[in-house]
Amino acid sequence: MKTPENLKYASTDEWLLVEGNTATLGVSDYAQDQLSDVVFVEITAGIGETLSKGSVVGTIESVKAAADVTIPVSGKVIAVNEDLANTPELVNSDPFGAAWMIKVELTNPKELDDLMNAKAYTEYCETRSH
Amino acid sequence: MTEPTIYELSSAGRIGVQFPESDVPAFKVPDEFIRTNLPLPELSEVDVVRHFTHLSTKNYSIDTGLYPLGSCTMKYNPKINEVTSRLPGFANIHPLQPIETVQGSLALMYSLQEQLKEISGFAAVSLQPAAGAQGEFVGVKIIHAYHQSRGDFKRTRILIPDSAHGTNPATSAMNGLEVIPIPSDSRGNVDLAKLHDLCDETVAGLMLTNPNTLGVFDENVLEVIETVHRAGGLVYGDGANLNALLGITRPGDLGFDVMHFNLHKTFSTPHGGGGPGSGPVGVAPHLVDFLPAPIVSIIEEATEEIPPLYGLTIPAKTIGRVKAFYGQFGVMVRAFTYIRMHGAEGLKKVAEYAVLNANYILSRIRDKYTLPYDRSYMHEFVVEGCWSDAPDVHALDVAKRLMDYDFHPPTNYFPLIVHEALMIEPTETESKQVLDKFADALLKIAEEAHSSPELLKEAPHHTPVGRLDEVKAAKELVLCCWLPESN
Amino acid sequence: MFIPHTKAETEEMLKSIGVSSMADLFADVPEKYRFPKLNLPSGVTEMEVLSELTDYSQANEPVSELVSFLGAGAYNHYIPAVIDSLLRRSEFYTAYTPYQPEISQGTLQAVFEFQSLISNLTGMDASNASHYDGATATAEAGVMAYHHFRGKRTRIILSPAVHPQYREVLCSYLCNYENISIETGGKEKGPFENPSELIPLIDDQTALVVVQYPDFFGRIFDYKILAEKTHENGALLAVVANPTALGLIKAPGEFGADIVVGEGQPLGIPLSYGGPYLGFFATKKELVRKMSGRLVGETTDAQGRRGYVLTLTAREQHIRREKATSNICTNQGLMTLAATIYLSLLGKHGLKQIANLCYQKAHYAAQQISTVTGFEIVNKEPFFHEFVVKCPKSVEEINNDMLDNGILGGYDLGIDYPQLKNHMLVAVTEMNSKDDIDAFVELLREAGND
Structure with a gap:
């Protein structure tokens, strides 16, 4: 399981790449592994939309499960990954790169403090897999 | 051996069935409404018969062998059910005929309501729900309507054990209720301590399958129900596993307020490759007025010479209608046949x-x-x-x-x-x-x-x-x- | 009867389990409520039960012994012998939902073919494996539209010419949704308004507009403009369609429907006092993932052989639990098989022929009735196989006289529409001969003269 050091993680298995006042959101390697083969991704958040912490940005569906993806911080959507609709398998093959979902402009950067670093998230994942 | 699809078998110009020519003068269909492209296949009768016969041999079924699908009660489906449900007097009646012309059906439905009441210990039964999931929807809707009718609007949460069928949470959400899971204890019963903690004035009810999906009978069932009742909530029983309780105990006696039956599980009606099912709902006395409409009642008592007149009535505070007409009548005939053949001893x-x-x-x-x-x-x-x-x-x-x-x-x-x-x-x-x-x-x-x-x-x-x-x-x-x- | 155990086997099994009696198996059941005495009549043999059920059935007067002009959502059509003969293959009817595709290809392929036939018939891209009936399929269209807009659009607009029971069921399904508003148009003008009069009701809060085709009164409208206006407001259009009519008139897909639902009973399913019937549900490609109910998809096995599986199951209740938009699991499996066989057998020519026979005979009946003093055909627009007759006296009274003459009269519209007292909805199908129609008209004439 990969957990890049430069990212922050949510207990709901999303990652955030923070660059200045913007953040990129995707789902973790652990999450894609749990879901197994992803067959469909739908991003419901639209550019310009203001999202509050915890709101749903989209859905990822595999043959086994359908999971909502939520954003662990508040922000305004500035970009959406349009490619995922046609290539949902990117979530499995490149969860931290090509499978990013949205980019937001942070409206309350303090919320970042509630997220886990790579080490804490790795431990968190280990407690869940038995 | 891949069986071609009916579209692959189609051959332009083939006709499978012929109907008589029109015996009335011709009327023209306005051009702007006429359909020009009707992409349906063209097959002969023998093509159709062989195709579906081939397909049937690719199925496993109860008549082929043991079908031990848990919580689905895949019991043998008696052949007589298929005969009684197809009697012309049942198969060829229109749902909107005057009640005087369908007294046989109404009498049968009335008797089935009475039989299900006796088997389950409930005060009244509606046969309308089309399947277990719809019976469940009706049950929870009745619980919701009951609280609302008493001006008790704060009951917005429903407790569901973690061993419940997936339909239970989905059903509650459809009724706008918040789902609160309750864990099971080490013996597979509802965790009583957790239940006590969660029961308060916001609880609309508990959805309980008993025996539950682990196959165990909750050893504390009376206390579980009592706890929910004390908090003002109602208890819904998922009747999926009723086969284990026939003549053994009656959910109504145990204190359940409402429960659905699965005629296609407990009472031997065939599962049909995924339906039709039938999910009647039984309720305790305080919920009788909320049943979905219509239900079958005696509207004129019998006299010495004349049998009673059966009709369709609407409960006073009904949650409304959940299906057109009165339910899956053909399935009811099969279940009735089964119950009549068994009697009390046979069911036990x-x-x-x-x-x-x-x-x-x-x-x-x-x-x-x-x-x-x-x-x-x-x-x-x-x-x-x-x-x-x-x-x-x-x-x-x-x-x-x-x-x-x-x-x-x-x-x-x-x-x-x-x-x-x-x-x-x-x-x-x-x-x-x-x-x-x-x-x-x-x-x-x-x-x-x-x-x-x-x-x-x-x-x-x-x-x-x-x-x-x-x-x-x-x-x-x-x-x-x-x-x-x-x- | 259906329990094969001998006494010796039972003993052996109890011993293997480690209990001494059957009663010991029920120790967990509270003693106070254990083994109630059920007050049910004793069981009977197969021979006796058949006789008893025959008695019940003979207390009914079936349409097969009458001449029927009753429709209003359930139609008397001829059912070719092939259908029941194949439905009785017990490999079909004693199987369950095809959870294990390797040993359920028969059911799966039949459902796939059903989806194909319904998609083609309605002019849509995809169909699901069925709902309970036309009413619940209509309600599910409302549920789907609500979730499609994530609860942000909360208005559903119903044409008053949608089957009254379907409207009622839709309300039962949706009334507890947050902020929902369900409106039936035509409150002031009555049920005979033109569908274009629904247009002013449509706004940016509207999730769904529902119309029927042909409508409850049998009328055929072109909903093209309504569809355009609905779409201009960003809403969806659902059309409740009669499948027989679609053999003759334009598919709803042609005028822009987003969802097509309906009652599949006319497709080879007996009247059976209102059920089991068959709800069909078809939609456009873009909305496929929002459709509830089971879906069968084509795929292959490891050797490349074609096969079918239940697909998109991740959206269903057993996985999504409280986040699922519907709790449906079982649908109308065997009824979809009946419709699949019916449509395969009739095919392109047969369905068109049936639809045309219905149309011709209904129009002949209407023309004849229009010559009877005191009766008036209300339909001004083209109609299919049902039409509304304004009568000089109560429909109930007329129908009672009809029944004495072996005729089941039309539906009394006053039951659902107070303003339509003394209005009869007459249905005519291929089952009604010219002589039947003439006899019906003659009885109306007599009723008018009384």
Whole structure:
């Protein structure tokens, strides 16, 4: 399981790449592994939309499960990954790169403090897999 | 041998059935409404008969062999049911005929309502819900309507044990209620301490399946119900597992407020490859007025010379209608036939032998399969389909391998609280010989899991197709076929 | 009867379990409520039960012994012998939902073919494996539209000419949704308004507009403009369609429907006092994933052989639990098989022929009735196989006289529409001969003269 050091993680298995006042959101390697083969991704958040912490940005569906993806911080959507609709398998093959979902402009950067670093998230994942 | 689709079998100009020519003067259909392209296949009668006969041979069914799908009660479907439900006086009546012309149907429905009341201990029954899931929807809707009618608007939460059917949470959400899961205790019962903590004035009710999906009868059922009632909530019973209780106990006596029946499980009506089902709902006295409308009542009492007049009535505070007309009438005729043939003694025997059969299989395999709750079971039980010393093998593999032994697999991966679950419900209609063969197969598979796991991983080996690519199906999403020329 | 155990086997099994009696198996059941004495009549044999059920059935007067002009959502059509003969293959009817595709290809392929036939018939891209009936399929269209807009659009607009029971069921399904508002148009003008009069009701809060085709009064409208206006406001259009009519008139897909639902009973399913019937549900490609109910998809096995599986199951209740938009699991499996066989057998020519026979005979009946003093054909627009007759006296009274003459009269519209007192909805199908129609008209004439 990969957990890049430069990212922050949510207990709901999303990652955030923070660059200045913007953040990129995707789902973790652990999450894609749990879901197994992803067959469909739908991003419901639209550019310009203001999202509050915890709101749903989209859905990822595999043959086994359908999971909502939520954003662990508040922000305004500035970009959406349009490619995922046609290539949902990117979530499995490149969860931290090509499978990013949205980019937001942070409206309350303090919320970042509630997220886990790579080490804490790795431990968190280990407690869940038995 | 892949069977072509009806579209592939189509041959332009072929006719499968002919109807008489029109015997009235011709009327012209306005041009702007006429359909110019009707892409339906063209086959002869014999094409159609062979095609569907071929397809039928690719199915496993109860008439082929044991179908131990847990919580589905795949019992033998008596053939007489298929005769009675097709009697012309039942099959050819229109739902909107004047009631005087359908007294036979109404009398039968009334009697079925009465029989289900007696079997379950409830005060009234509506036959309208079309399936178990709809019966459940009705049950929760009634609970919601009951609280609202008393001006009690703060009851917005519903408690659901973690062993419940997935339909329970979905049903509650459809009724706008918030779902609060309750864990099970170490014996598979509702965790009483947790229940006490959660029961307050915001609780609309509890949805309880008993025996639950583990196959165990909640040892504290009376206290569970009492606790919810004390907090002002109501208790919904999921009747999916009623087969274990016929003549054994009555949910109404235990204190349940509302419950749905599955006529297609408990009362032997065929499952039809996925329906039609039928999910009547029974209620305690305080909920009678909320039943979905209409229900069948006696609207003129009998006199010495004249039988009663049956009719359709609307309960005073009805939650409304959930289906056009009155329910799955054809299914009701089958269930009625079954109940009439059994009587009280026969029904009790059904439950006894259903429980005997489940416990017998368990007694034969318990040394080789992990049993998450070591206690007595009712009509079904759950074991783990995996072994720590055969790490590659999963419940799915056990299930698929069973097909090579000519059995339908049990329900797998449910209930969610059991790791790699295999949920086995043999029903009462299986003989000891069949159960022994099935137990032997399970034991052999447990051995193979250790000695030659690839046999399981690649199973099934002898079916019309092998394991199918579900990822491809979900990604490519080919949901229909077309005539070659219109594609 | 259906329990095969001998006494010796039972003993052996109890011993294997480790209990001494059957009663010991039920120790967990509270003693106070254990083994109640059920007050039910004693069981009877197969021979006796058949006789008893025959008695019940003979207390009914079936349409097969009458001449019927009753429709209003359930139609008397000829059912070719092939259908029941194949439905009785017990490999079909004693199987369950095809959870194990390797041993359920028969059911799966039949459902796939059903989806194909319904998609083609309605002019849509995809169909699901069925709902309980036309009413619940209509309600599910409302549920789907609500979730499609994530609860942000909360208005559903119903044409008053949608079957009254379907509207009622839709309300039962949706009334507890947050902020939902369900409106039936035509409150002031009455049920005979033109569908274009629904247009002013459609706004940016509207999730769904529902119309029927042909409508409850049998009328055929072109909903093209309504569809355009609905779409201009960003809403969806659902059309409740009669499948027989679609053999003759334009598919709803041609005028822009987003969802097509309906009652599949006319496709080879007996009247059976209102059930089991068959709800069909079809939609456009873009909305496929929002459709509830089971879906069968084509795929292959490891050897490349074609096969079928249940697909998109991740959206269903057993996985999504409280986040699922519907709790449906079982649908109308065997009824979809009946419709699949019916449509395969009739095919392109047969369905068109049936639809045309219905149309011709209904128009002949209407023309004849229009010559009877005191009766008036209300339909001004083209109609299919049902039409509304304004009568000089109560429909109930007329129908009672009809029944004495072996005729089941039309539906009394006053039951659902107070303003339509003394209005009869007459249905005519291929089952009604010219002589039947003439006899019906003659009885109306007599009723008018009384």
